[in-house]
Amino acid sequence: MTHRAALDSLGLETGKRARLHRILHRHGLCNGTALFLPYDQGLEHGPRDFFANPTASDPRYVLDLAVEGAFNGVVLQVGLAEKYYGGYAGEIPLILKLNGKTDIPYDGEALSPVHAGVADAVRLGADAVGYTMSVGTPAQAEDFAAYRTIRADAQRLGMPLIVWASPRGSAIEAKGGKDTFFAVDYAARIASELGADVAGVDFPQPGTRTGLKPPYDQDFGAQHAIDAVVRSANRTLLLVSGGERAGDEAMLDKARRTMDAGATGLIWGRNIWQRSHTESLRFVERIQEILVKYPSPSHTPGQG
């Protein structure tokens, strides 16, 4: 098990550190780990994601769940944040998602347009902003240009920046797909190089090796891969996304490996709310039984 650094040893500026402290040490398990509830699937995939549990179509249901389940934060697009977060302000940290897209048009040149700015996050009392970076997309010039503005505004306003480092597009498909060890490892490093405070990545699937070039074409184990990904992120805190709903035990196994590797936590949506309310909370409890074992301090002992 890798040791995770204290929040005060990550080179963070004051405002970012204050807000991350609030998220990691004043909410959830208050132990420096994180469990986030993403709720932007209505834009990314459409209402089809709510057919499994139609009540999850109502943002109030999901916000209530985030509070009841003691999540560290909920992720919303600006529209839902403006119309719903007012009723939950202060109870659960808001991560305002700044960009996003539909899954309707052709995705080979994946790009998530920006819908809101860091100033909107400040106005709405959010504690972090989120940006989806389409790693490796042919549209990377446009993606990086949009990201640059957000990174600079987040720096200026002291707002923590969470980057979903998501390998996407035709070139990624040609090189093995979006969740290979190669793709996820590169994505984590990019988030770090380009100034993310927190990075969200998929759990790497080292089994997929078709199309991979050396040195990624070797036979790596899952733990080896996630360990490397956390190292590639270095001082950028790492979260692992949940993706489509999968079996509970497989998910919990990923959670354990993720935390063992030194990651900060998980950002799971459909695996949580695509089931009944009771089942959701029971599953959250099982996740938290894992997270509680991986505390990290806010302050390095002996420092101010």
Place this chain on the structure above:
Amino acid sequence: MTHRAALDSLGLETGKRARLHRILHRHGLCNGTALFLPYDQGLEHGPRDFFANPTASDPRYVLDLAVEGAFNGVVLQVGLAEKYYGGYAGEIPLILKLNGKTDIPYDGEALSPVHAGVADAVRLGADAVGYTMSVGTPAQAEDFAAYRTIRADAQRLGMPLIVWASPRGSAIEAKGGKDTFFAVDYAARIASELGADVAGVDFPQPGTRTGLKPPYDQDFGAQHAIDAVVRSANRTLLLVSGGERAGDEAMLDKARRTMDAGATGLIWGRNIWQRSHTESLRFVERIQEILVKYPSPSHTPGQG
């Protein structure tokens, strides 16, 4: 019949709430429902739309009709608003349409360029602005970028934002077309995720199932579909567009189902003014006989 929420429970900021109150509770039936008269077809389709009733080519005719028919608002592009609305200011709310396009060039990458800003709406005394979003268009990055500016200005100026969430473009055609349950349901959700105060959509045609993917490939009834669309819009008020002129009874049936689903109202143009003046007013009366049955309060009882 779904209960519609009071205007004060939708998370609206002050200016938006004041202007929507004026539209919904001081005009039309003054009961929280809405009947809007769109008049931007001269740009979208050209003068051919006026051949059925040539007097409708004259904006004064249509503005008079809006006043006489006790509509909740009339929708104009900036040119007609500047030259004609002065004579009707205060009598009928103006919704300034901010973007639009001709139907001459190829529409596979549909995009409606912006012609005016929210500040123009303020200058002209409008009570809302309108934006056509081409949901699913390959040009969605450009569309969302333009929309973002308008959403932010509308927020800053307290101006209600009506989004025509219009599935369009080659990818939509490949997935069943612009008025499937899938397309309309997704469109309503996007309007809500991205901060529309009011969304205008086509009535979903659940019968069209070619090209649809699960779970939308099942056999849904019309009422089931429109109910779901209103839920997807959640706190974004929903309007159903009229589209091309169709049979009166079919249109009135749609109106009933729309209001039963909990929508706020209708936005019908050609079905109104592509007939004689007398017939127009008589048809408006029949619509209002429906709307009067679906009142919703401005204030939640017992709140300020």
Place this chain on the structure above:
Amino acid sequence: MTHRAALDSLGLETGKRARLHRILHRHGLCNGTALFLPYDQGLEHGPRDFFANPTASDPRYVLDLAVEGAFNGVVLQVGLAEKYYGGYAGEIPLILKLNGKTDIPYDGEALSPVHAGVADAVRLGADAVGYTMSVGTPAQAEDFAAYRTIRADAQRLGMPLIVWASPRGSAIEAKGGKDTFFAVDYAARIASELGADVAGVDFPQPGTRTGLKPPYDQDFGAQHAIDAVVRSANRTLLLVSGGERAGDEAMLDKARRTMDAGATGLIWGRNIWQRSHTESLRFVERIQEILVKYPSPSHTPGQG
């Protein structure tokens, strides 16, 4: 013969009304009609247009002609305006053309880039600005974006905006070409919807029906077509362009039909200056014999 409205009944703001008053009631025949002399062909077509009358290559010749012929205004690009208009300032109104292109590259995605702004027009003492809109071009998003800036600046500075509503590009060619009744009628309406104060269009050729869709595929007469076009422009004053040089009687016939339809006047260049000085002035005299018969007042009787 259609009655043309007084200048004070067109919904114009003060500055625009003052400048249009100067153009229409203090120059030319001073009777509310207009005869403009366009001189941007050096950019649009190149010096080849001057081979018929080489002295017309000299801007001084054309400016002298505009003064001698008592035109209502002369249309120049910024370069000629800056270097030549100083010698004629006050004698003849200047319409500063703000965009334009060469005819060298492929024209299927026609777009006229902007060369000067409304502030340049103010600086140079112009009384109006001109913008060529490529109606129906595949580049309409870019065209409308450029136009929007100019419309807004013209509004802010009280500068009348003349829009050459010119159907152009591959989609227009596929739908019958640039001077069908369909294309010209749509163009006039777009100018009006988008806020032009004056629109310049080609004379519609109802005889061309190949590729036209209903209801434009019927057999309309020339007078019916131009009448409809003036109606489509509604409160936007209509001018008919001259285009390539044609026979004098055919041109004068168009002038009569144009004025009968209720248009404000003509904007003819090559038909004027592609002949000797004496002939030019003689032809202008014949045009003015027509225009004098179609006066319109500056003020509605009994209004301030």
Place this chain on the structure above:
Amino acid sequence: MTHRAALDSLGLETGKRARLHRILHRHGLCNGTALFLPYDQGLEHGPRDFFANPTASDPRYVLDLAVEGAFNGVVLQVGLAEKYYGGYAGEIPLILKLNGKTDIPYDGEALSPVHAGVADAVRLGADAVGYTMSVGTPAQAEDFAAYRTIRADAQRLGMPLIVWASPRGSAIEAKGGKDTFFAVDYAARIASELGADVAGVDFPQPGTRTGLKPPYDQDFGAQHAIDAVVRSANRTLLLVSGGERAGDEAMLDKARRTMDAGATGLIWGRNIWQRSHTESLRFVERIQEILVKYPSPSHTPGQG
């Protein structure tokens, strides 16, 4: 021999006139003619242009040559101007070239990106700025947009604007190439229409007639062509570029015809510095023997 107008009769604003006076009447032959030394070939073609005379690779050599040869100005890109012009400031006027490109990528959509602004020219003490316009390029919208900014800044700052009106791109190639009478004549007119104070063009080659359309497909003589080009430029002063190195007598013959036509001078680089120092100065002397015969006054007799 055509009479060239005095500098005070060209409609120039004060700052532009002052700086052009300095260039044309205080340097070189001080007689209103101009001989400019362009030195941006290192960017446009690369170091290969210096293989014929390797010492010309050193900007100091070329600046010394400009001073010794009594040129009216030297043309530099911003990098060389910043690092070298300081040592020659005041001795030889600087024309700061504001755009330029390499000749490496495909040139069918020729476009010269902008590298510096008019404010850089002011800062560096330049007396004029230069812009290469790719006349007829498919990228003309982008070219004109960049040019517009520079034209406006030059107007605002009183900085003379020299436009290299260079026909380029696939459409020009399809219409006979870059140095036909058609292309050069059109280019000169565009410079004038769009506000250049000085235009630089290639000497027209009327012999090339393949692909030309009427009226340019006739048999014109060289003098007829250059006379027409100077007329097309009207109040924009005309310079003829030298292009690749050619025979001395042919070059001097072009110089004579150019000046006979009423042009202001020459802008020759490779024909000067692609030979030994002594030969360069001897050739410059021969050019100046021509230029001295074509004086033009700074002031119109009897004017202030």
Place this chain on the structure above:
Amino acid sequence: MTHRAALDSLGLETGKRARLHRILHRHGLCNGTALFLPYDQGLEHGPRDFFANPTASDPRYVLDLAVEGAFNGVVLQVGLAEKYYGGYAGEIPLILKLNGKTDIPYDGEALSPVHAGVADAVRLGADAVGYTMSVGTPAQAEDFAAYRTIRADAQRLGMPLIVWASPRGSAIEAKGGKDTFFAVDYAARIASELGADVAGVDFPQPGTRTGLKPPYDQDFGAQHAIDAVVRSANRTLLLVSGGERAGDEAMLDKARRTMDAGATGLIWGRNIWQRSHTESLRFVERIQEILVKYPSPSHTPGQG
């Protein structure tokens, strides 16, 4: 051996000269030569570059190495600079790399998007900024536009600008590739023409002649080529990049030729840190044994 000019004779403005003085005369060998350690490969190539020496994945390791090895500066992207440079501020000069890209998408239209600005470099206490220019790329208009902003900001803020002049893209491949004498020579000249203070280029490979045009298709020696490249850069200081790891003796031979040619130094990354710590420092020592022989003064004798 070519004589290198003193820092005060390069036409540098005050702030740039002060910061370059700090880099070249207060760090490293303090003799006017430079050895830089680039560390942006995590973005440009991904973590695969760290498999040879996994500890090099940790930015602290590399920053320690830069200090221990007495480098003249370390090159970081903004993310690593923000999170790590604080612990090394003042000990080793920072060169903030302002643009960069992944190597995932197709590279035929190579372009490195900008991630940070010169103001970020000032904020972080950097002593220079770095920009990768994709020389000859089909995207050169976009590349030059981004570069222009950075050049202007660097001028305004007195920040030295290091340009990686990197021939890239399909046209370069068609003309012999990225490291021919032609490509590198042109690249060095472009950096100089466009205002770089320091240029980083690959060592030219004159042996590659396929696809080259005269005069570069001749048989040049390696020393001839690098001599010419340094001349093409003229007052822009020249650095040679190391590229992929190669044999030590071959690398040191390049270093000697580079310095013999009058270059300022080397910018080597993978050849340094893709080996063990001890080996790295030993290799650095061998490089410095070369650099120490090529001192250049900060001040020209007898000047202030």
